[in-house]
Structures are given as structure tokens and as C-alpha cells.
Amino acid sequence: MIATLLIQHEKLEQLPSGGTLSPYGVHQKHGQITSQALQLLSSQRRQFSNTYISVKLDETSGVAVMKLKRPPVNSLNMELLTEFAINLEKLEIDRGCRGVILTSAVPRIFSAGLDITEMCGKNADHYGEFWRAVQEMWLKLYGSSMVTIAAINGSSPAGGCLMALSCDYRIIANNKKYTIGLNETQLGIVAPFWFKDIITEVIGHRAAERSLQLGMLYSPTDALKIGLVDEVVAEDKVQSTASAVMAQWLTLPDHARQITKSMMRKPSLDRLVTHREADITNFVSYITRDSIQKSLQMYMEMLKKKGR
Numbered sequence: 562m563i564a565t566l567l568i569q570h571e572k573l574e575q576l577p578s579g580g581t582l583s584p585y586g587v588h589q590k591h592g593q594i595t596s597q598a599l600q601l602l603s604s605q606r607r608q609f610s611n612t613y614i615s616v617k618l619d620e621t622s623g624v625a626v627m628k629l630k631r632p633p634v635n636s637l638n639m640e641l642l643t644e645f646a647i648n649l650e651k652l653e654i655d656r657g658c659r660g661v662i663l664t665s666a667v668p669r670i671f672s673a674g675l676d677i678t679e680m681c682g683k684n685a686d687h688y689g690e691f692w693r694a695v696q697e698m699w700l701k702l703y704g705s706s707m708v709t710i711a712a713i714n715g716s717s718p719a720g721g722c723l724m725a726l727s728c729d730y731r732i733i734a735n736n737k738k739y740t741i742g743l744n745e746t747q748l749g750i751v752a753p754f755w756f757k758d759i760i761t762e763v764i765g766h767r768a769a770e771r772s773l774q775l776g777m778l779y780s781p782t783d784a785l786k787i788g789l790v791d792e793v794v795a796e797d798k799v800q801s802t803a804s805a806v807m808a809q810w811l812t813l814p815d816h817a818r819q820i821t822k823s824m825m826r827k828p829s830l831d832r833l834v835t836h837r838e839a840d841i842t843n844f845v846s847y848i849t850r851d852s853i854q855k856s857l858q859m860y861m862e863m864l865k866k867k868g869r
């Protein structure tokens with residue numbers, strides 16, 4: 562139902578393609594490739610936009626840029642998570658798309674993580690549905706066969722960090738004000754096993770243990786030191802670096818890279834798929850505890866006070 566609505570509402574813009582061009586190459590009618598044809602080829606883009614996600618697919622390079630656009634902080638509510646999973650799936654089945662750059666359209670924020678209001682004062686059915694949407698986002702992103710690069714142009718705590726960790730490569734803007742990490746314990750909550758698995762895979766057991774217990778948020782340079790990100794670049798170079806890294810990764814034959822990626826990620830994916838329902842039940846019983854609801858409410862109040 563949601564999928565149908567999104568597809569109906571999507572704004573599909575096809576930029577000029579000229580009859581002789583295709584995403585997979587130039588179909589020449591009369592010999593030489595003209596510079597006009599090359600210009601058209603380079604501008605062949607498809608764009609679609611939903612409420613909280615925008616996607617631009619460059620059919621020439623096969624690279625899509627997916628932007629989160631839910632001001633003020635791109636917190637991940639049910640609708641955003643659902644749009645995200647649907648858009649990623651559309652790109653996954655699009656033969657013209659080989660890579661996705663994930664970034665934010667909101668200045669200074671990549672994503673503030675899960676929308677805390679989705680985890681406060683609601684009923685058990687809501688929590689169950691919300692958690693399923695969180696799982697689905699992760700299964701789609703971490704399990705994507707495309708090359709995925711996080712262009713982290715702002716702060717990225719908790720669920721925002723999870724999204725970045727799920728990509729193949731992470732580039733963050735060099736700005737001391739930005740922080741990244743799995744800070745769940747600072748909210749008085751526990752990161753679930755699959756958050757723990759993925760950060761352990763990326764930064765190793767010792768660093769993950771310290772990082773998770775203390776709910777650490779790192780500056781870009783500290784994140785680089787522990788391997789939480791792969792590169793720190795000037796703020797205005799994040800997107801261009803992401804495009805350059807993407808072009809490098811796309812020089813590899815898809816099938817070899819995809820099978821390798823799947824081999825590396827399958828055990829963690831399988832673990833969540835196998836325990837998916839138990840993980841939802843566990844989340845619901847955990848989040849409905851009075852003590853957890855109090856912790857989250859206090860955290861939200863603290864955020865609001867800070868903002869005033």
C-alpha cells in the first residue's frame with residue numbers, strides 16, 4: 562500500500578536524452594560521436610523525489626545520489642525509513658544503477674538517528690511496526706549488491722552512524738562540530754545485537770566494546786583514527802571525493818565484487834533474518850518498560866532545553 566502510494570506520488574523527471582542515446586552506450590546512427598551527443602549523454606539523469614528522500618540517478622556513470630531531507634535533523638521516522646527502503650530497492654533492480662552515494666540535504670546533519678518520538682508514548686503495535694521498518698532499512702542497505710558510499714556531511718549519531726556503517730565506504734567532512742558514533746548508552750538504552758555486530762566488523766572488538774559501553778561520539782579525526790570512517794576531507798570536497806571513490810570502485814567487475822561483498826556480509830544478514838521476529842519482540846518488551854520510557858523522555862527534554 563505504502564509502496565503504491567509512493568510510486569504514484571513520485572515525481573519522475575527524465576532530462577533530455579536525445580533519441581540516439583541509451584544508458585548503456587551510444588547508439589550511433591551516422592558514424593562519429595558528436596560533441597552534442599556527448600553533452601546529452603553526460604546530462605542523462607533521472608530524478609525522483611518523495612517526502613523525505615530525493616534520488617538522482619546519473620545513467621551515464623550508473624551512480625545515484627540519495628539524499629535524506631527531513632529537517633531539522635533527518636531523524637529516521639517510519640515514513641522516512643519506508644521511503645528509504647523502497648527507493649533503494651528500486652535502484653537495486655534498476656540495471657542502470659551500480660552505485661549509491663548516501664548523503665544529506667540538511668546542512669550540518671547527516672542524520673540524528675532514529676526518531677525518538679517513534680519510541681515514546683506509543684503502543685506495542687506501533688513499536689513493533691517501527692522496529693520492522695528499522696530492520697528493513699538495514700537489511701536493504703547492508704545487503705545491497707551496489708557499491709554504497711556514505712558522504713557524511715554532518716553529525717551522525719546512533720541510527721545515523723548505523724546507516725553510514727552499512728555502506729562500503731565512509732567519507733566525513735572535516736568539521737570539529739560534527740560527531741559520529743553509536744551513543745545509545747548515553748540515552749540509557751542498549752544498541753541491539755546487529756548494531757553491535759556491524760560496528761565490531763568495522764572497527765574491531767576492543768574498540769567496539771569501549772565505544773558501545775561508553776556511547777562514544779567521535780570527532781571526524783578521532784573517527785578516522787579508530788577506523789569508523791575511511792576518509793576525512795574538507796567540507797566542500799565530500800561529494801566530489803565520494804564520486805571519485807565511487808568511480809574507482811566501479812572499475813571492478815560487478816559480479817566479482819558483489820559475490821565478495823555478499824560473502825563478507827551474509828553471516829550478519831542471516832543472523833538478523835533468522836532472529837527477526839524475536840528481535841522485534843525483544844525491542845517491544847524493552848522499549849515499553851517504564852524505566853526506558855522515562856530515560857527517553859528525559860533525553861528528549863534535555864535535547865529541547867539545549868535547543869532553546
Ligand SMILES: CC/C=C\CCC/C=C/C(=O)SCCNC(=O)CCNC(=O)[C@H](O)C(C)(C)COP(=O)(O)OP(=O)(O)OC[C@H]1O[C@@H](n2cnc3c(N)ncnc32)[C@H](O)[C@@H]1OP(=O)(O)O
Nearest residue numbers: 636673674675676677716718719720753844847864865868
Ligand atoms: C533492544 C534494542 C532497544 C533499543 C534500540 C534503539 C536504538 C536507537 C537508535 C537511535 O538512533 S536513538 C536516537 C539517538 N540520537 C541522538 O542521540 C541524537 C540526538 N540529537 C542530537 O544530538 C542533536 O539534535 C544533533 C543531531 C547533534 C543536532 O543538533 P542541533 O543543535 O543542530 O539540533 P537540536 O539538538 O536543537 O535539534 C533540533 C530539533 O530536533 C529534535 N531532535 C534531535 N534529534 C532527534 C531525534 N533523534 N529524534 C527526534 N527528535 C530529535 C530536537 O529535539 C529539536 O527539536 P525542537 O526543535 O522541537 O526542540
